[in-house]
Amino acid sequence: MIDPPNPRDNHLLAALPEAEWLRWLPELEAVEMSLGQVLYESGSRMSHVYFPTTAIVSMLYVMENGAPAEIAVVGNEGVVGVSLFMGGESTPSRAEVQSAGLGFRLRARIMKEEFDRAGPVLNLLLRYTQALITQISQTAVCNRHHSLDNQLCRSLLLSLDRLQGDELVMTQKLLANMLGVRREGVTEAALKLQSAGLIRYARGHISVLDRLGLEARSCECYAVVKREYDRLLPNELAM
Structure with a gap:
């Protein structure tokens, strides 16, 4: 018998304070992420954010000629869709599953409402976003110099x-x-x-x-x- 996926296997969800965790739990939807699945395309309006548990998602920037290049990866440490709660609603990158597995998703409205509460979740997500920006920046440096x-x-x-x-x-x-x-x-x-x-x-x-x-x-x-x-x-x- 296969154990059901556990949201706490995602480290961001595991770090939620108890009040926020109890508020989010009924809203989290378990999803399978298949190899090569596109969670969102460049410029599309996001309906959900995704919290991988056993999957890895590649953030790709796609050139006008269709050539893609990875700018970051997100796995059980984070969330896919930071532009949604940062106010952008969409992003020029594509999110594609690099390694198949499981995860959870949360509706855009719930995430934005939580972010707007300006409580502990806001601080947690901002620090995660700063770490993600570091990964994106370092990838650009690495691709240029190494x-x-x-x-x-x-x-x-x-x-x-x-x-x-x-x-x-x-x-x-x-x-x-x-x-x-x-x-x-x-x-x-x-x-x-x-x-x-x-x-x-x-x-x-x-x-x-x-x-x-x-x-x-x-x-x-x-x-x-x-x-x-x-x-x-x-x-x-x-x-």
């Missing part, structure tokens, strides 16, 4: 932090989107890490064999992002 090898290590580590275990299931297409390169480039970079004994890579399945080695091979960007999440968010949200 090798594809470094970028792949950073992306794999960020994804690992949001999953239980050392197995990642990502299509070659999604990996290419993450790094903003052609699929052949992804394969070449992944095979380098495999030759070094850090991962095992086969048809979109990645098993991390040596996490410490992966961290050593990564650039400074992963550590910068992790420190900022740990600094800004409560201990129960630490990755």
